[in-house]
Amino acid sequence: DLKGFAFDLDGVIADTARFHTQAWHQLADKVGTTWTPELQESLKGVGRMDSLELILKAGGHENDYTQAEKEALAAEKNDNYLRLVETLTPADVLPGMQAFLDDIRAKGYQMVLASASKNAPKVLKYLKLSDYFDGIVNPASVKHGKPAPDIYIAAAEMMNLPVANVAGLEDAQAGVQAINDAGELSIGIGAGLDDADIRFDATKDVTLEAIKAQLD
Numbered sequence: 001d002l003k004g005f006a007f008d009l010d011g012v013i014a015d016t017a018r019f020h021t022q023a024w025h026q027l028a029d030k031v032g033t034t035w036t037p038e039l040q041e042s043l044k045g046v047g048r049m050d051s052l053e054l055i056l057k058a059g060g061h062e063n064d065y066t067q068a069e070k071e072a073l074a075a076e077k078n079d080n081y082l083r084l085v086e087t088l089t090p091a092d093v094l095p096g097m098q099a100f101l102d103d104i105r106a107k108g109y110q111m112v113l114a115s116a117s118k119n120a121p122k123v124l125k126y127l128k129l130s131d132y133f134d135g136i137v138n139p140a141s142v143k144h145g146k147p148a149p150d151i152y153i154a155a156a157e158m159m160n161l162p163v164a165n166v167a168g169l170e171d172a173q174a175g176v177q178a179i180n181d182a183g184e185l186s187i188g189i190g191a192g193l194d195d196a197d198i199r200f201d202a203t204k205d206v207t208l209e210a211i212k213a214q215l216d
């Protein structure tokens with residue numbers, strides 16, 4: 001029985017994945033790593049420092065920077081990201097998600113945020129969704145980032161629910177793997193998420209009815 005939902009943020013609730021992409025692309029250009037669709041896809045759902053490492057590695061630059069320099073690069077990316085995020089308004093909530101959040105809340109499901117982003121509270125504020133969630137898992141509090149299951153296990157604990165009663169929503173392969181390995185029901189939104197238990201092409205298709213229909 002489904003009793004709670006754990007939400008990814010970027011690419012599920014808001015179209016902020018494109019802002020992360022834009023800011024990382026800029027950083028890749030700066031360090032001399034060629035930007036490819038594969039690199040872009042591999043960064044989705046992955047934390048800030050892990051993403052930087054993937055970009056450096058893709059260009060063979062992983063040994064070119066000290067730890068302090070890497071932290072400065074990550075901070076620069078984040079400054080650029082935050083400048084983009086500041087433009088968000090409630091109109092940027094992805095199609096269907098406001099209605100879905102309203103519906104599950106009205107029906108008494110628990111809901112927490114399980115985003116790897118340290119900027120999640122800020123993004124929710126701009127979207128005027130801060131009050132919707134029963135909690136936000138602090139990504140700094142979990143040992144291993146996505147694709148490890150830690151953040152989705154912590155989400156179930158935050159809701160006081162067994163993982164079997166929790167569904168997670170994700171737009172990224174790393175996130176779907178995290179949900180699956182946590183033992184929760186994975187709901188994949190978008191293309192190429194073949195490992196998800198339930199799949200939707202777009203956020204506008206995500207409804208409680210459609211989820212239940214795919215469960216039967």
Ligand code: G6P
Nearest residue numbers: 010020045046048116117118119
């Ligand atoms: C999410 C996004 C990633 C991002 C990560 C860390 O998982 O999908 O693209 O790198 O959060 O975000 P942050 O805002 O903390 O840099």
Ligand code: MG
Nearest residue numbers: 008010011171
């Ligand atoms: Mg995402």
